[in-house]
Amino acid sequence: MLACVNTIAMEGVKAVPVEVEVDLSRGLPSLSVVGLADEAVREAKDRIRAALKNSGYKLPTLHITINLAPAHLPKVGSAYDLPMALGLLAAMEQLPLAALSRRLFLGELALDGRLKSITGALPAAIYARNVGIEEIIVPEANGLEAAFVEGVRVVAPANLLALVRHLLGVEPLSPLPVTDWQQWMQEERRPYRNLREVKGQEYARRALEVVAAGGHNLLMSGPPGSGKTLLAQCLPGILPPITLDEALEVTTVHSVAGRLDPLRPFVGVRPFRAPHHTASQVALIGGGGHPRPGEVSLAHRGVLFLDEIPEFGRTALEVLREPLESGDVHISRAAMSTRFPASFQLVAACNPCPCGYFGSTQRSCRCTQLRIEQYRSRLSGPLLDRIDLHVEVPAVPQEVLVAIPQGESSEEVALRVIEARQRQFFRNGIGVCNARLDGLALEHHAGLGEEERALLLKAAQRLGFSARSYNRILKVARTVADLAGAERILSAHLSEAIQYRIGGLFSHD
DSSP: OEEEEEEEEEETTEEEEEEEEEEEESSSSEEEEESSBOHHHHTHHHHHHHHHHHTTOOOOSSEEEEEEESTTSOBOSSTTHHHHHHHHHHHTTSSOGGGTTTEEEOOEEOTTSBEEOOSOHHHHHHHHHHHTOOEEEOOGGGHHHHTTSTTSEEEOOSBHHHHHHHHHTSSOOOOOOOOOHHHHHHHOOOOOOOGGGOOSOHHHHHHHHHHHHHTOOEEEEOOTTSSHHHHHHHHHHHSOOOOHHHHHHHHHHHHHTTOOBTTBOOOOSOOEEOOOTTOOHHHHHEETTTTEEOHHHHTTTSEEEEETGGGSOHHHHHTTHHHHHHSEEEEEOSSOEEEEEOOOEEEEEEOSSSSSOTTOSSSOOOOOHHHHHHHHTTSOHHHHHTOSEEEEOOOOOHHHHTSOOOSOOHHHHHHHHHHHHHHHHHHHOTTOOGGGOOHHHHHHHTOOOHHHHHHHHHHHHHHTOOHHHHHHHHHHHHHHHHHHTOSSOOHHHHHHHHHHHHOSTTOOO
């Protein structure tokens, strides 16, 4: 007898349909799995045998073939355990075929029949709703995650036996109520540092405000202990609150990566990712034999902070070029090509030299000129060209350190940032920050008067700006104007933007 069960495979953060076909035939007793399955899927036959036996069922002494269609699509992970086991029960006539139709199944089986958590429950529920599937069955640990999606029933049994009784109608399981996104968003706390903690550094604070308002990237250079890390940790706290649509995107990425808390499977704040400088290229950008999201995707709609950026591997840094421009990552393998979203704000920090005290008035630098040049050359010109603001963060004077902080709080700065973002969205379109303007839109929304054109031309001739630097200066100037509430870019706004472009120790312009 032949049985078919619906499940999914993941292509990036998108679920695509997979049909599990189970056939029983005469021949030597065996169980084979075909359909481009990875090692975890091929190992499922041992988990299925034990789970069925410990749930009161026995495999027949027949030749069993399980096909995962379409055959060209790679099948990865343990979520196919449950649909394969149910297909076997249906082929053994222990379940009616009608009970499996218009339902989607995912779950890993423990040897005693319990259902263990899997990755990708949220995108699976979104797919089920979009194609009109009535009910999705996921493990109990993934129930809250899948229940975020309206329009599809979510059933989360604890074990295989409870699910079989539900499918037979003996003991139906109640579908989970739809999770209240709005309530969770209101309850979500923003665990970020506050700008009120920063002592001094008015110039860097102003640069951080510009970065937040326009969605720009930032490179800070300065001696150890000058406050670069603290400033970076303050950035998410002055960004506008994450929207429901953005939260859904971020939660989907974290679901595919298997990083959601089963008790609170929701990301309701902007991510702040700070990988160590020993992170590999795959860890940073994503990929692997079966591609998974990297740090740039886990920072989607949030902040990626690279502390001591010259210490990262050169290859790992260079792969940042594509997502900084396009907002996503394309990973190609022989069997498939995958896309992960990666629209993040890059904040990087570094010392001015290997010892950290080049140009310091407090301690003398021990580095030779050759060592300084080698250290700074670790950041390539093309990468630096994609960073909008280059800011020097000097050491804080002792009298400022011992004084009570006098600066504004994150809440006060965030109000101005939100107002500036609203001006951008009204002018550029919903969700389009100044940092994402390009082509004709940039020329239209960031046009300059005669005086401003003359100022930019003079600066370009003296400093040798590239075409990309020219465009990024216009974007930053447009943001400065938005913070000032100005309709057009004035000379003062343009001068501030140019200063941010040439102010850092690592600026190549």
